[in-house]
Amino acid sequence: MAAVENDLTPEQWEALRGAWGGCAYCQSSATAMQRDCVQPISRGGRYTLANVVPACASCNASKHNDEVTAWLRRKKLDERVFLLRHATILGALLPAEDNGSEPADLT
Template structure:
């Protein structure tokens, strides 16, 4: 019997969305991103496990790509939910410009670096 819980429905919906788009973030790129950021991209926390957070959420057409993914602690990732990054940064009163400039720098640095795995 199929599960009828809300979380199961959301999980199936997310699976369908994820299968519809092509994700091209490699494990080596993810490792390089986490190293380059040195912690949560939003709050800077280094004492927590990091998760892949899409700046443009999957539910809004985002994908796991080098330009769209940043490492985030669970707290920031859950808080951001499926908001657009600029809206969430303003709500949290983080420095939006500094984050966006840093994100571009890190993405360029990772893209230019040879990924010898």
């Protein structure tokens, strides 16, 4: 873990939490969110803005280090909805990071 680049800032995490409004996978907002790597660290992922989503403890533990789309299918969660929303949120947040402006309001 120490060798892995982990550059997600607290401000980026808050922007991600606000943009998703709950668990990126099951949409629950009833519990505290944990940082989950879409591509697990064990598969080359990192804690970065482009790779982290908020996840409830149940989804985070269930996904563990699985590949996200196969896990979503196995759990009977909507893979397409997740992928489109992930791309939309990143599209709004990543350009803001590149040009130093404030992140877009996704609410």
